[in-house]
Each structure stands twice: as structure tokens, then as C-alpha cells.
């Protein structure tokens with residue numbers, strides 16, 4: 001019985017996600033769903049991506065959080081349109097919330113839409129939003145064993161960004177093993193090593209994203 005309920009929720013979500021994708025394509029908007037655990041650096045990564053690409057694309061942002069508009073306020077300072085979704089307790093964004101947010105964004109004036117999902121390494125992976133790309137940010141202080149513990153998230157994404165590489169001298173984290181593990185469980189994922197604090201590696205990510213948009 002429980003399984004049936006879950007199927008119904010996911011089925012309804014898929015239908016709305018497909019509608020979101022239609023609306024995005026009608027407006028020529030490329031959409032990226034950014035997922036990660038709390039504090040991995042999603043907002044910092046959104047800011048770095050805006051900085052790297054704002055001369056080339058008109059960017060919009062959807063911020064997902066259980067509560068507060070802290071991240072939306074931070075991103076709005078970059079002068080891009082932002083909508084904050086508060087889930088009120090849910091640990092992930094769903095397609096219906098994105099549908100609502102899309103109705104509140106100037107889609108005709110956006111080429112690239114970045115969605116910051118709710119900080120969580122499990123639930124967001126189960127819900128398609130209508131996005132073109134799913135990106136996971138893993139960060140050095142979380143440890144290099146996370147692909148084994150949260151496999152769905154790591155196997156679902158199109159790109160894996162290892163953030164906070166500036167902390168590598170201080171934290172036990174084997175980058176080579178981590179990369180090897182990702183390649184084993186998700187061979188198609190592009191892997192980027194970045195520091196959102198120093199800006200290291202961001203240009204490689206921006207270049208790849210640009211190529212995907214075109």
C-alpha cells in the first residue's frame with residue numbers, strides 16, 4: 001500500500017515535470033537542478049556560475065529551502081531575477097513548486113535557470129523537476145565515502161562538482177579514490193574540482209555548461 005502511494009506521487013510529479021520542460025523549451029530556457037547536502041556550497045556555486053556566465057547568458061534563479069529567504073536575498077544582490085520556494089518542512093523540491101515558480105519568473109528574459117534544491121543528499125534525487133541537467137555538489141569536508149552511502153544521488157546526476165578543494169590540505173579526503181568511485185558508479189557524469197572560495201576550477205565548469213546550453 002505504501003509503495004502504491006509513493007508511485008502515485010512520483011507519477012504525478014513526472015507529469016508536471018514534463019509540462020515544466022515544455023514551458024522551458026517554449027521559452028528557450030536551459031535549466032540546471034543543483035543538489036547537495038546542507039552547506040556543501042550550493043549558493044556559493046550559484047554565485048560563481050552567475051559571475052562566470054552573466055555576460056553570456058541572461059540568468060534566473062530558483063532557491064529552494066525549508067524556511068527563510070536568506071539565499072534568495074544573497075543571489076538577488078547579483079541583479080538576477082530570483083524566486084524563493086519555502087517547502088515548509090519537505091526535504092526536496094517537487095515539480096509542482098517549480099511550475100509555480102516558473103509562472104513568477106520573466107521566462108522570456110532568461111536563457112539559463114539555476115535551481116538550488118533543498119540541502120539534502122537523498123530526497124531531491126527522486127524528484128524530476130523538468131530540468132535539462134542534474135548537478136551534484138560534493139564537498140571535501142563531507143568525506144570521500146559519500147558515494148557509497150548515498151548512491152542514488154551520485155548515480156542520477158549528469159555532473160559532479162567537488163567543492164572546497166582549498167580545504168584538501170587540512171581534511172582527510174582521497175581525491176583519486178573519490179573520482180575512481182564516481183567513474184565506476186556513474187560513467188557518464190562529468191567531474192569538476194572547484195573551490196567557490198578561491199574560484200579555482202570554476203572556468204572549466206562554466207565552459208562545459210556553456211557547451212551543453214548550445
Ligand SMILES: Nc1nc2c(ncn2[C@@H]2O[C@H](COP(=O)(O)OP(=O)(O)OP(=O)(O)O)[C@@H](O)[C@H]2O)c(=O)[nH]1
Nearest residue numbers: 037038039040041042043044119163164195196197
Ligand atoms: N573553504 C571553503 N568554504 C566554502 C566553499 N564554498 C562554500 N564555502 C562555505 O561553506 C558554507 C556554506 O556555503 P553555502 O554556499 O551557503 O552552502 P549551501 O549548500 O548553499 O548551504 P544551504 O543552502 O544552507 O544548504 C559558507 O560558509 C561558505 O562560505 C569553498 O570552496 N571553500
Ligand SMILES: [Mg+2]
Nearest residue numbers: 042043071116
Ligand atoms: Mg544555499
